[in-house]
Amino acid sequence: MSTDGSPAPTDGSEGRTSPTVVAGGDGDDGTAPSARRLGETRWWRLGAVSAVVVALLWGAGAWDGGLRLGGGDTAGESAVTSGAPTLVPSGLVEAATLGCPGPELLGIEGDRGASAQVVRVAAAAAPDGLGEPGEPGTGDEDADGAGGATARLSTTAGSGEEADLLADGPAEITLEEAVGALVDATAGAAPALVGGQLGLSVDAGSRGLSLTACTAPAETVWLVGGGDTPGRTEQLVLTNPGDDAVTVELDVWGADGPAVTTGASVVVPGRGRSVHLLDALTDQVGSPVVRVSSSGGPVVAHLGEHHRDGTTELGAEVVGPSVAPGTDLVVPAVAVGAPASGGATTMILRIAAPGEDAAVVDVTALTQDGEARLASRVTRVAAGHSIDVELDDLPEGVLALRLRSDTPVTAGARLTVAPSGEEPLAPDGATVTSGPDGAAVTTGPDDTAATTGPDDAAATTGPDGQGGDEPPLTRPAGETAWVGATAPSPAPVGMALPARDGIPGSRATLAVSVVDATAATVHLLDERGRVQREELGRLPNDTTVALPVPSGVRAVWVTSGGPAGVVASVVLEGEDRGGPYVAAATLPAVPWGRSSTEVTVLAP
Numbered sequence: 001m002s003t004d005g006s007p008a009p010t011d012g013s014e015g016r017t018s019p020t021v022v023a024g025g026d027g028d029d030g031t032a033p034s035a036r037r038l039g040e041t042r043w044w045r046l047g048a049v050s051a052v053v054v055a056l057l058w059g060a061g062a063w064d065g066g067l068r069l070g071g072g073d074t075a076g077e078s079a080v081t082s083g084a085p086t087l088v089p090s091g092l093v094e095a096a097t098l099g100c101p102g103p104e105l106l107g108i109e110g111d112r113g114a115s116a117q118v119v120r121v122a123a124a125a126a127p128d129g130l131g132e133p134g135e136p137g138t139g140d141e142d143a144d145g146a147g148g149a150t151a152r153l154s155t156t157a158g159s160g161e162e163a164d165l166l167a168d169g170p171a172e173i174t175l176e177e178a179v180g181a182l183v184d185a186t187a188g189a190a191p192a193l194v195g196g197q198l199g200l201s202v203d204a205g206s207r208g209l210s211l212t213a214c215t216a217p218a219e220t221v222w223l224v225g226g227g228d229t230p231g232r233t234e235q236l237v238l239t240n241p242g243d244d245a246v247t248v249e250l251d252v253w254g255a256d257g258p259a260v261t262t263g264a265s266v267v268v269p270g271r272g273r274s275v276h277l278l279d280a281l282t283d284q285v286g287s288p289v290v291r292v293s294s295s296g297g298p299v300v301a302h303l304g305e306h307h308r309d310g311t312t313e314l315g316a317e318v319v320g321p322s323v324a325p326g327t328d329l330v331v332p333a334v335a336v337g338a339p340a341s342g343g344a345t346t347m348i349l350r351i352a353a354p355g356e357d358a359a360v361v362d363v364t365a366l367t368q369d370g371e372a373r374l375a376s377r378v379t380r381v382a383a384g385h386s387i388d389v390e391l392d393d394l395p396e397g398v399l400a401l402r403l404r405s406d407t408p409v410t411a412g413a414r415l416t417v418a419p420s421g422e423e424p425l426a427p428d429g430a431t432v433t434s435g436p437d438g439a440a441v442t443t444g445p446d447d448t449a450a451t452t453g454p455d456d457a458a459a460t461t462g463p464d465g466q467g468g469d470e471p472p473l474t475r476p477a478g479e480t481a482w483v484g485a486t487a488p489s490p491a492p493v494g495m496a497l498p499a500r501d502g503i504p505g506s507r508a509t510l511a512v513s514v515v516d517a518t519a520a521t522v523h524l525l526d527e528r529g530r531v532q533r534e535e536l537g538r539l540p541n542d543t544t545v546a547l548p549v550p551s552g553v554r555a556v557w558v559t560s561g562g563p564a565g566v567v568a569s570v571v572l573e574g575e576d577r578g579g580p581y582v583a584a585a586t587l588p589a590v591p592w593g594r595s596s597t598e599v600t601v602l603a604p
Contacts, residue, residue, distance in 0.1 A: 092592060092594065093593065094187060095190050096216065096591035098591075099239035099299075100121045100182070100214035101180050103177075103178065105117045106178035120173070120499065121173055122196050130192050149186060150186045151186075152183070153183050160177075165189065179273065182271065184241075191590070191591060193591050195213065195495065198210070198500060198572075202576070207477055209316070209574065212319070213585050216591060218299070219299075221300070222321060224411060224482075226285075233305070236281065236304075237302045238292070238301055239268070240297070241298075242271070245269050246294045246298070248267075249265050250282065250292060252278075253288070254287055256285075257382075260282065262281055268299060287386040288386070289352035289354070290303065305482070312422075313475075316480065317482045319484065320588070323487050325409055327404065328487070329487060330403070331484075332513060333569050333584070334414070336398045340575050342477075342478060345418070347392075347394060349413050350413070352385070352386035352387075352409060352411070353407060355383060355408055358382050359407045362377055365394060366543060370542050370543055374393055375393045376389070398545075398546040400513040401413065402542065411484075412482055421476050474578055476578065481582045483584045490563045493557070493589050495556065495570065499554075503572070506574045509549060509573075510570055512566055514540075514541070514543060514564060514565075517538060518561055519536070521536065521558070522547065522557070523556065523557040524550070524553045556587070568587040
C-alpha cells in the first residue's frame, strides 16, 4: 500500500458533470424568441424541439447532474446554445446531512429497550484528491473552514457531544442514551461527507457486533432484514435531520405476500429520532422487506436486528438501506472467509418483487477471477412476495452477488454463523461436567461448584457447603451480518469507521466489486488526518477484490475511474471465548452531485 500525504486527483471521469447535448436550431443571437414569435412557429418545428426534450428527459437518469428545469444562474457551467435544449452539468453539492441511528435498543416505545447499550459514531469530511482541481471538496479551502465551509457531528437531542470535523479532522462521539447522530456540512466540506456507526455488546440478551453507514435522508427507503424466527426482534429506527417533523408510513412484503400494517402513521420530530418494534407496526412477517415512505420531508431509516434462541446468543446487526427495486443489482460482499471461531456458516439471499408482476432472477457470483455461475442461479419470486434463498454452492473467497431480473426487485444478503456447540462455556480455570440430572456442573480451581439448570441460573456451593451467587454460565454464541443490495455508483462511495479497539481480535476488510471493467482507487483517512491511496488498477468485468483496512483508519472512500461505477462493503470481524463477532455494511454513494435540474429550450 502506498502512502501519499497529498495524493493526485483522480482522472475526473466519475460522472460528476454532464456533457452538453446540442440540437440544431436556426437562432444564433443568444436570445429567446418572443411570445409572438413562438405563436407563429410552425407546429412541426415545435414538435421536433419537443421530441428532443422528451429524449433528453428519458435519458436524464444516466447523468449525475440530470437536466435543469428553468432558468437560474449558470455561471461557470456549460453555456446554453440558442435554439437548442442543453444538458447542463450541475456541479457538486453545497450542503449535505447524514443521519445515524444511535443505540437501536434504546428509545423503544413502552421502555422495552431500557437495557444499557453504547455505540460509537464517527464522521469525516473528504480528503484532497476526490474531486477535480478547483472544485469544492478538493481541499482548496483552508483547514479552518475558510470559504464558508462547515462540518459538524452532533446528536439528535441537540445536546451532548459535538465535534468540528474541519478543526478536529476525523471525529467520533459515544452515544449511551436514546439519541441518534447527525452529520452536517456546507460548502467545500459537503461533497463526499461520510459517517458510520459501530455497536458492540458482550452482555447476555444483546451480544453481537453491528456496523452501518450513516446515510442521507430520502422520501422512500427500502430495508431488507429481520424475520419471524423465534427469538428474533427488529427495531425500526427513524432519524429526521430536518427542522420540521415528518410523517412516516410503512409497507411490508413477506413470504406470504403484502403484510397488514397498523395503519397508524409515525411522526418523527425535527432533528430527532424514534424507535419502534417492527412487530408493533405490522403482523409478524417471514422474510420481511420494508418500504419507509415519508411526507413533510425526507427521513433516514435503519433496521436493527437481534436474535436469541433461549439462552443462546445468535447475533445482532443494524441494517442500512437497500436500493430501490431495479432489474440489475449487486449485493456486495458480506463475508471474507470462514470466521476464526464459531460453527457452520450459512448465506441467505433475500429477494422481493413488490410490484404486480412475478420476477425471474438470475444470480451470479462476482469473484476475484470473474463471474462464477451458480447451480441454483435462477430464482422465481411471486408478485408481491419475498423469498429467502440459501446459497450453498458459492465458490470460496471474497465475492459479491449480481442479480439480473425481468421485473424490478430489491434484495439483501445475510450471513449466519452458528454456535460452535451447545454445552455451556466454563469460566477461566474451571471445568464443566454433567450431573446426574443432566445439569451442567462447573468446578473451579478453589473447588467451588456451580450447578446450572435449564434457565442457566447458577447456584454455587463452596467447600464448606455454604451457598453463594455466581453469574449465569455462558453458552457458545453465534453471529449475524447483513448487507443491502445496491447499484454500481460512478460517484464516490464511502463511510466512516469508528475506533474498533474494543473488539477482541478485530480485523476489517474492504471488498470492491465491479460489473463493467473500470479503474478504482481506495482512499483511506487515518485518525490523524493522513491519507493513503491504493490504486486498484483496472478491474475486469464482474470481479471482486479485497484489501485489509488498518486499525487506525477512520474513513474509507472508493472512486471509479469511469462511468461504470463501483460497489463496496466493509466486513468487520473479531472473536472472544464466547464465539465470533461479524458485521458488514454496504458503502453508500456519498453526497456528490446537486440534484436540481434545468432544461433550457430556445425555440427557433
